[in-house]
Amino acid sequence: MQALPFATIALVLYVAAAIWQGMTLLRRVPPRQGIVRLLAAMALLLHIPAIVELLGRSPGFLPGFTTSIALFMAVAANVVLVASLFKPILNAGIALFPLAGLALLIAAGLPSHGIKGGITPGILLHIVTSALAFALLAIAAAQAVLVGLQNQALRHHHIRGIVQSLPPLNTMERVLFELIWAGMALLTVAIISGLIFIDNMFAQHLAHKTVLSFAAWGVLAVLLIGRYRFGWRGMRAVKWTLSGCGFLLLAYFGSKFVLEILLTP
CATH class of the missing domain: 1.20.120 (Four Helix Bundle (Hemerythrin (Met), subunit A))
Structure with a gap:
């Protein structure tokens, strides 16, 4: 095929x-x-x-x-x-x-070189939770962009067009944080399972992924704390969400891009 x-x-x-x-x-x-x-x-x-x-x-x-x-x-x-x-x-x-x-x-259209290695139930848990965490937080990033557009439109009293088509801003923000909470739960399991089941996650070829994953987790954790303690919302929540998701994107694919695309002869 x-x-x-x-x-x-x-x-x-x-x-x-x-x-x-x-x-x-x-x-x-x-x-x-x-x-x-x-x-x-x-x-x-x-x-x-x-x-x-x-x-x-x-x-x-x-x-x-x-x-x-x-x-x-x-x-x-x-x-x-x-x-x-x-x-x-x-x-x-x-x-x-x-x-x-x-x-x-x-x-x-492009060849993609796989990585040799066996699989165990622990590594499978890491892979599945990583994929689901990425999925939920990617959706959260898209949701954050919509929240940002809606927030800016309401600030400038533009109540037609996209604003009329979207659910109320409070609903959009509630869904955004539900996505972040669920994504963070899965990301936490992915990080812990990686530390337990992957040999030396701070080895040279995994160090960037590990550090950036922790950075993403930290940024999103601060956002959730800020939401709970100080009621963060609006553009502040959007910026923190996109920053955390950006770190996660680099963690998952940045090192693979460098090793497999830029450094492959």
Whole structure:
């Protein structure tokens, strides 16, 4: 099976879902969450076999840089779909769906060198919780951008357009912090399981990932404390959320990019 045709069609479906939801946000088309979910679900049905094929290409168990991003973005897209049944977070798909499709297309077109190594239940726990933490905090980052746009619009008394399409600001902020709490819980488990089950997480090839993961955890922990003790909200919450998620993005993929792309002859 060739992953590239699957990836191309998945990208088209992801983009179509994002465009419809984006046009809904701009009040250009009526809201049709069922259509958006159907398009994204069809994209995921193509994403999964393509990922399986890409994992089969890797000479080692752990996937390489491009395949890792495609895998984590598939998890993020799936979490958006499932969670949107219970929480108003489908708008996060406007950014995450096209990124998932683009990541899959790049992974299908570029070789990705896997990392040799065995797997144990402890390492599997680390991988699963890391992927879920990334998914939830990526959604939180997209949610934070929407909260920031909504906050700025209300400050300037722009109450039409996007503001009218979004839930109330208090609801948006509550959902944002629910995502951060859930992501932090999973990130904590991922860090602890990594320290327990991975040999020497401060070895040279893992040191950057470990330090940046701790930095992300620290930034988000300060944000949650600030929210609980001092009622942080608005643009302060947005900036801290994006900073913490930025550290996590660098932790997960920064070192892989340097080692596998920049330093590979």
